[in-house]
Amino acid sequence: MGARPTGAEWLALAALAALLLLPLAVGAYPIRVATVIFMWAALAGAWNLMAGYAGSVDLGPVVHYGVGAFATAALMLKAGLPFLPSAALAGVVAMAIAYALGTPTLRLRGAYFAIGTLALAESAKQLALAWDRLVPWFPLTGGSAGVSLPLAAGYGVFYYVMLALMAGVTGGALWLRRSKFGYGLRAVGENDRLAEASGVDIHGLRRRLYVASAFVIAVTGGTAGYWLSYINATESFSASITFQMVVMALLGGLGTPFGPVLGAAFLTLVSELLGTRLVYYYLIVIGVIIVAVSLFAPTGLAGLFRLGPRRVQGAT
Amino acid sequence: MSLLDVRGVTKRFGSLVALNDVEFSVVEHEVLAIIGPNGAGKSTLFNVIAGLEPPTDGDVVFRGRPITGLPPHAVCRLGIAKTFQIPQLFPRLSVAENVLVAALYGHGASLADARRQSQEWLAFVGLAGKASVSAETLSVAERRRADLARVLATGAPVILLDENMAGLNQTEVETAVALLRRVRERGRTLVVTEHIMRAILGLADRVVVLNYGEKIAEGRPADVMRDAAVVKAYLGEAHG
Amino acid sequence: MAVAVELVQTLINGVLQGGVYAAAAVGLSLIFGVSGILNAAHGELVMLGAFATYWLFTLYHVDALLTLPMSFALLFALGWALQYFVLNRTLGRPLLLSLLVTFGVSLILVNVALRLWTSDHRMMRIPYFERSLLLGPFIVPLSRVVAFVVGVGMVAGLSWLLASTRLGRMIRATAQDSEMAQMLGVDPRRIYALTFGLGAGVSGVAGSLVAFYAPVEPNMGLTFTLFSFAVVVLGGLGYTAGVVWGGLTLGVAQALTETYLEAGLSLLVAFALLYAILRFMPAGIMGRGRLE
Numbered sequence: 001m002g003a004r005p006t007g008a009e010w011l012a013l014a015a016l017a018a019l020l021l022l023p024l025a026v027g028a029y030p031i032r033v034a035t036v037i038f039m040w041a042a043l044a045g046a047w048n049l050m051a052g053y054a055g056s057v058d059l060g061p062v063v064h065y066g067v068g069a070f071a072t073a074a075l076m077l078k079a080g081l082p083f084l085p086s087a088a089l090a091g092v093v094a095m096a097i098a099y100a101l102g103t104p105t106l107r108l109r110g111a112y113f114a115i116g117t118l119a120l121a122e123s124a125k126q127l128a129l130a131w132d133r134l135v136p137w138f139p140l141t142g143g144s145a146g147v148s149l150p151l152a153a154g155y156g157v158f159y160y161v162m163l164a165l166m167a168g169v170t171g172g173a174l175w176l177r178r179s180k181f182g183y184g185l186r187a188v189g190e191n192d193r194l195a196e197a198s199g200v201d202i203h204g205l206r207r208r209l210y211v212a213s214a215f216v217i218a219v220t221g222g223t224a225g226y227w228l229s230y231i232n233a234t235e236s237f238s239a240s241i242t243f244q245m246v247v248m249a250l251l252g253g254l255g256t257p258f259g260p261v262l263g264a265a266f267l268t269l270v271s272e273l274l275g276t277r278l279v280y281y282y283l284i285v286i287g288v289i290i291v292a293v294s295l296f297a298p299t300g301l302a303g304l305f306r307l308g309p310r311r312v313q314g315a316t
Numbered sequence: 317m318s319l320l321d322v323r324g325v326t327k328r329f330g331s332l333v334a335l336n337d338v339e340f341s342v343v344e345h346e347v348l349a350i351i352g353p354n355g356a357g358k359s360t361l362f363n364v365i366a367g368l369e370p371p372t373d374g375d376v377v378f379r380g381r382p383i384t385g386l387p388p389h390a391v392c393r394l395g396i397a398k399t400f401q402i403p404q405l406f407p408r409l410s411v412a413e414n415v416l417v418a419a420l421y422g423h424g425a426s427l428a429d430a431r432r433q434s435q436e437w438l439a440f441v442g443l444a445g446k447a448s449v450s451a452e453t454l455s456v457a458e459r460r461r462a463d464l465a466r467v468l469a470t471g472a473p474v475i476l477l478d479e480n481m482a483g484l485n486q487t488e489v490e491t492a493v494a495l496l497r498r499v500r501e502r503g504r505t506l507v508v509t510e511h512i513m514r515a516i517l518g519l520a521d522r523v524v525v526l527n528y529g530e531k532i533a534e535g536r537p538a539d540v541m542r543d544a545a546v547v548k549a550y551l552g553e554a555h556g
Numbered sequence: 557m558a559v560a561v562e563l564v565q566t567l568i569n570g571v572l573q574g575g576v577y578a579a580a581a582v583g584l585s586l587i588f589g590v591s592g593i594l595n596a597a598h599g600e601l602v603m604l605g606a607f608a609t610y611w612l613f614t615l616y617h618v619d620a621l622l623t624l625p626m627s628f629a630l631l632f633a634l635g636w637a638l639q640y641f642v643l644n645r646t647l648g649r650p651l652l653l654s655l656l657v658t659f660g661v662s663l664i665l666v667n668v669a670l671r672l673w674t675s676d677h678r679m680m681r682i683p684y685f686e687r688s689l690l691l692g693p694f695i696v697p698l699s700r701v702v703a704f705v706v707g708v709g710m711v712a713g714l715s716w717l718l719a720s721t722r723l724g725r726m727i728r729a730t731a732q733d734s735e736m737a738q739m740l741g742v743d744p745r746r747i748y749a750l751t752f753g754l755g756a757g758v759s760g761v762a763g764s765l766v767a768f769y770a771p772v773e774p775n776m777g778l779t780f781t782l783f784s785f786a787v788v789v790l791g792g793l794g795y796t797a798g799v800v801w802g803g804l805t806l807g808v809a810q811a812l813t814e815t816y817l818e819a820g821l822s823l824l825v826a827f828a829l830l831y832a833i834l835r836f837m838p839a840g841i842m843g844r845g846r847l848e
Contacts, residue, residue, distance in 0.1 A: 051652070057651075057652050057655070104835050105831075105835070107835070108834060108835065108838075110651060111594055111651055111655075111793075112789075112834050112838060114594075114651075115594075115785050115834065116830075116831055116834045116835070118782065118785075119782070119785075119786070119827040119828075119830040119831045119834070120827075122782060122823065122827045123824050123827040123828050123831065126820070126821065126823045126824035127824055129820065130818075130820050130821055130824065133818075133820075178427075179427070180420050180421075180426075180427050180430075183413065183416060183417050183420055184417065184420065184421060186409060187406050187409070187417040187421075190405075190406035190407055190408060190409060191404055191405065191406050191407070193404070194400070194404040194405070194406065195389075195406075195417065195421075196387070196388045196389050196392075197366065197368070197388050197389075197392060197397070197398060197400075198389075198392060198397075198417055198418040198421055198422050198466060198470060199389050199392040199393050199397075199418065199421035199423070199424075199470055200389055200417065200421045201387075201389045201421075202389070243659070243663070246656070246659070250656060280667045280668075280670050280671045281667075283663050283666075283667040284663070284664050284667045284668060284671075286660075286663055287660045287661065287662070287663030287664035287667065288660070288664060289660070290656055290657070290659060290663065291642065291657050291660035291661060291664075294646075294653055294656045294660065295642070295645050295646070295657060298653070
């Protein structure tokens with residue numbers, strides 16, 4: 001239960017310093033790939049906190065992503081705000097929505113929570129698709145045609161924003177390992193009824209985490225939308241985003257701070273190698289990986305490299 | 317000065333009446349035993365007091381304040397903590413961390429204080445050597461003691477022990493009783509349910525007897541054991 | 557008067573669709589009730605059944621109704637193999653595991669289908685189904701009636717099998733207490749495989765029925781997975797006969813949305829309904845579902 005940084009954490013800090021300087025050393029393509037990795041590491045990392053630490057399998061995290069994307073677009077296009085404040089504000093909007101949706105939803109447990117969050121995300125997608133028809137005096141989503149955002153000047157801002165998000169989530173996971181909040185969450189994840197009987201407000205704690213992860217996911221969504229200069233309801237609320245988050249967290253090692261980074265890096269590189277023409281093959285490979293890892297290597301890549309929290313074994 | 321009052325508590329599950337108008341008080345610093353044949357409603361009663369189940373009717377009052385219907389974590393923080401019949405753990409956390417959670421959230425201690433308290437309570441129940449191992453490696457008897465340490469770490473003045481000695485052999489029972497005496501010396505109030513009579517009689521100041529969800533006797537152990545209704549409840553009509 | 561006609565027509569549409577939803581969901585319910593596995597690839601089994609019928613009819617000119625038992629056989633085999641070789645390894649482990657593994661399977665199935673058949677929508681043209689029955693002022697397409705009758709018949713047949721046959725008793729015994737069943741000479745792994753096969757087969761036939769009146773494409777599975785979850789929760793998790801209530805509720809709710817609101821909102825209504833039931837009536841409409 002020590003509070004000093006571990007060897008792996010010092011290494012991570014060094015890696016972060018190197019990444020800050022990376023754009024000076026390499027060209028546009030590696031930077032783009034790195035940005036994609038950071039984005040997925042942030043998303044998978046946020047999902048990993050809920051599922052891996054607090055034991056709550058959320059199958060609808062994409063709802064925050066879509067909210068972030070459209071809120072950022074609206075703030076930039078309608079309120080004329082520059083990108084960074086828009087994304088940050090969009091994150092706050094997403095937190096408010098997450099609080100409102102989370103309060104009833106987090107009363108569900110286990111399979112019901114999983115299905116409930118999935119239903120929530122799919123409802124959000126349908127609502128977003130129909131929004132402009134339902135609320136014509138405040139169009140937001142452009143229906144199935146979507147919304148175009150202004151073109152960005154360069155790619156540097158995306159690199160650093162995504163890097164910050166990834167570092168923030170990973171740092172958060174590391175902080176959780178030795179904080180009161182972290183112990184409470186892990187207690188909830190291990191045995192929520194026991195946690196409750198020991199004085200933990202399980203609903204309140206889960207909601208705090210849910211809202212915090214919503215912020216990260218939303219800002220990521222907003223940043224990705226601006227990066228692509230285009231968003232639409234079907235893609236920004238797509239279950240496939242949830243799927244990727246889940247796979248990467250699982251592959252990297254559920255409940256470990258560096259697992260999502262490893263999973264995101266591995267799968268992004270696989271995807272780059274297989275290329276966009278072979279997207280069906282990529283997804284088949286993902287499916288096989290999910291099955292294989294779940295059955296045979298549930299501790300994921302982090303387990304292989306022993307980057308998990310120190311799991312203390314019994315005396316025997 | 318009664319610390320905890322159970323007033324007219326009734327609990328129905330559909331058409332099954334698990335508790336019927338149960339009423340008694342618990343005095344500060346005493347050891348109260350709740351006994352009765354299997355199915356008498358003892359565990360249900362504990363669940364109602366601890367907030368795990370709402371009563372169908374009646375109230376639970378703690379320090380003069382009604383706590384009926386409060387969620388379990390609130391009841392715990394206010395001052396009533398319960399052990400589990402089948403000892404519960406946070407399996408992949410260490411034994412020390414299991415107790416730490418209770419000190420952090422039940423007692424509300426700071427992280428540094430909670431760490432210290434966790435070590436102290438583990439030493440108190442005799443598990444100091446197991447502090448850094450995974451909780452899931454503990455034996456049943458050790459789990460019972462870890463559960464006790466957890467409950468003590470919440471700082472709750474009232475501790476409900478739900479058959480804490482079930483499955484223990486004679487030596488283990490004696491150790492457990494000695495431990496509970498020391499808990500009582502520390503100023504806690506204990507409400508205990510048990511099937512092991514010797515433990516009860518040696519430990520309890522007063523006894524409440526339940527049968528089919530109703531209170532049929534209350535008083536000092538020696539008196540209650542001679543009560544005709546109690547004998548009948550345990551041994552059947554033929555001996556009444 | 558016209559209002560009443562429109563309402564009753566809507567209800568008829570809803571009931572007919574609901575029967576198919578029930579048939580599509582009963583497999584999911586059975587599998588969950590017996591082996592505790594929440595099958596995220598459920599919709600893909602429906603999709604494969606639909607494709608089986610489509611190809612048998614289009615390429616080999618098999619009579620449409622005759623494709624049904626063939627679809628059942630194919631999906632039964634697939635389901636049995638899936639459980640026996642893959643999913644049996646997830647037994648006794650947390651729910652998340654089977655959810656993730658079946659989710660991986662669904663990714664594989666969808667993308668193999670996309671690779672083989674592309675994302676084109678395909679529609680069966682069955683001459684003798686292209687008629688509609690006229691009951692007074694009400695129009696009822698024959699294909700829909702056939703789908704409803706066969707679908708509900710399958711649910712009834714499955715319930716009968718579970719309640720009255722030796723196999724059904726073995727399945728129910730394993731569901732209640734697999735250790736006990738094992739001591740009585742039942743091999744739980746075979747039962748789970750058989751159950752999954754049954755569930756998959758029924759889901760496949762449901763897909764085949766859908767192919768009679770709706771387009772078939774590899775991505776149609778997700779919607780059926782979600783709808784089936786909704787039907788199972790509405791009817792009560794673990795209470796297999798409840799799918800009829802769940803299916804009818806969902807079907808009617810959707811039909812009402814399509815007539816009185818707009819077609820695009822029917823999915824939203826379905827999911828909002830699912831969410832509401834999870835939150836406020838987790839034991840389902842009839843209150844017979846299993847709670848966590």
